[in-house]
Amino acid sequence: MSLLPVDEALERVLEGLRPLPAEDVPLEEAVGRSLTGSLRALRTQPPFDASAMDGYAVRSDDVREVPAELTVIGVSAAGQRFTGTVGPGEAVRIFTGAPVPEGADAILLQENAEPVADRRIRALEPVAPGRHIRRAGLDFREGDVVLEDRRILDPAAISLAAAAGHPRLTVARRPLVAVIATGDELVPPGTLPGPDQIVASNSFGIAALARQDGADVLDLGIAPDRKEAIAETLRKALLASADLIVTLGGASVGEHDLVRAALAEAGAQLSFWKIAMRPGKPLMFARLGKARVLGLPGNPVSSLVCAHLFLRPMIARLSGRIYAPDLRPAVLARPMKANDGRRDYVRATVASGPGGLIATPFERQDSSMLTTLAAANALIVREPHAPAAEAGARCQVLVLR
Ligand SMILES: Nc1nc2c(c(=O)[nH]1)N[C@H]1C(S)=C(S)[C@@H](COP(=O)(O)OP(=O)(O)OC[C@H]3O[C@@H](n4cnc5c(N)ncnc54)[C@H](O)[C@@H]3O)O[C@H]1N2
Numbered sequence: 001m002s003l004l005p006v007d008e009a010l011e012r013v014l015e016g017l018r019p020l021p022a023e024d025v026p027l028e029e030a031v032g033r034s035l036t037g038s039l040r041a042l043r044t045q046p047p048f049d050a051s052a053m054d055g056y057a058v059r060s061d062d063v064r065e066v067p068a069e070l071t072v073i074g075v076s077a078a079g080q081r082f083t084g085t086v087g088p089g090e091a092v093r094i095f096t097g098a099p100v101p102e103g104a105d106a107i108l109l110q111e112n113a114e115p116v117a118d119r120r121i122r123a124l125e126p127v128a129p130g131r132h133i134r135r136a137g138l139d140f141r142e143g144d145v146v147l148e149d150r151r152i153l154d155p156a157a158i159s160l161a162a163a164a165g166h167p168r169l170t171v172a173r174r175p176l177v178a179v180i181a182t183g184d185e186l187v188p189p190g191t192l193p194g195p196d197q198i199v200a201s202n203s204f205g206i207a208a209l210a211r212q213d214g215a216d217v218l219d220l221g222i223a224p225d226r227k228e229a230i231a232e233t234l235r236k237a238l239l240a241s242a243d244l245i246v247t248l249g250g251a252s253v254g255e256h257d258l259v260r261a262a263l264a265e266a267g268a269q270l271s272f273w274k275i276a277m278r279p280g281k282p283l284m285f286a287r288l289g290k291a292r293v294l295g296l297p298g299n300p301v302s303s304l305v306c307a308h309l310f311l312r313p314m315i316a317r318l319s320g321r322i323y324a325p326d327l328r329p330a331v332l333a334r335p336m337k338a339n340d341g342r343r344d345y346v347r348a349t350v351a352s353g354p355g356g357l358i359a360t361p362f363e364r365q366d367s368s369m370l371t372t373l374a375a376a377n378a379l380i381v382r383e384p385h386a387p388a389a390e391a392g393a394r395c396q397v398l399v400l401r
């Protein structure tokens with residue numbers, strides 16, 4: 001049976017997937033979210049000509065020749081301006097961020113002045129007109145677009161939005177990802193497994209990846225190996241309005257691999273099952289009501305590698321972000337065997353060398369081994385039927401962290 005190529009599978013998974021409707025959130029909850037629509041400033045920053053330094057607001061003509069004595073006629077502080085006018089031979093004590101008074105056209109640094117008497121100072125350096133003054137609107141003016149549509153709200157963008165007068169922002173809603181583990185052999189961590197049981201780990205890594213990418217997660221626990229039980233849990237996910245449903249395990253061909261049957265029972269439309277990829281061949285994709293279902297293979301490494309390749313782009317698309325996998329060229333530190341017909345994602349470490357990145361694949365690639373996945377910071381991507389490669393040969397890596 002011919003397997004669906006990875007890129008085609010990704011196309012199908014993303015087909016017709018649109019950013020979720022917008023919602024309004026306070027700035028405190030906006031980090032990492034994607035802006036819906038461009039953001040215009042509600043105010044001008046700075047709103048007045050402001051001093052950039054602590055010192056004296058002066059008329060530059062008065063201090064063209066130094067030393068020059070000036071009379072200090074008042075104070076302009078941040079938050080409380082001096083309302084008079086600076087005349088010839090006069091200065092106003094001023095602090096960083098304070099409005100520059102009428103008549104002054106430069107700031108004499110405090111370090112370049114010395115007191116000579118009460119309310120008298122001596123300027124020791126000349127200052128050019130405009131020196132140390134931030135003009136009104138230097139940063140932005142009311143009505144300016146300060147953040148573009150789809151901008152990811154990083155800390156700088158959030159400060160800028162606040163400065164522009166916005167206490168709340170309109171962002172794409174977070175996708176809700178429901179996670180369903182399947183398998184009679186599974187018990188939650190912290191529970192003593194029976195003689196033939198193991199600890200369920202996949203949900204935790206998958207939920208962590210989804211949360212890291214800005215999704216909300218609903219963990220629906222472990223469904224036993226019964227078609228009806230899995231279908232029932234799928235319905236629960238729908239009732240909870242999950243945008244994405246991730247099932248774990250039960251994707252292969254054994255009698256206990258029941259996810260496909262459960263999907264059919266719950267009324268899902270299967271789009272594909274099995275792709276030309278290692279690890280992760282039994283990957284499944286279906287639509288169930290308004291939700292999309294990603295059926296990840298049970299082997300822990302297969303689950304997480306498939307999530308990197310398929311779940312992350314789906315979450316990004318729903319969140320209004322553009323997802324670009326971090327693919328980079330590297331050279332192999334060790335030879336690699338010829339590949340078969342599946343695209344291979346080989347756990348590896350990458351480090352920078354004199355000519356670029358050097359990728360060292362782990363010797364053992366069993367898809368049950370989380371230790372090697374946790375130790376890997378990249379996956380070497382080997383195309384289907386890639387010939388054997390010598391150490392030093394070029395390769396492509398997907399950087400994980
Ligand atoms: N005859 C064939 N057998 C298998 C094939 C095949 O093509 N023909 N494919 C193999 C490949 S490749 C994979 S990958 C696995 C995936 O199978 P399933 O998705 O059905 O996974 P399970 O059988 O349910 O579990 C596999 C393995 O992973 C453990 N597991 C499952 N869920 C979890 C979890 N939430 N946390 C931790 N570990 C989990 C499970 O106990 C099994 O050990 O099938 C191959 N077989």
Ligand code: MOO
Pocket residue numbers: 277278279280281282297299302367368
């Ligand atoms: O495709 Mo499976 O994920 O190799 O173990």
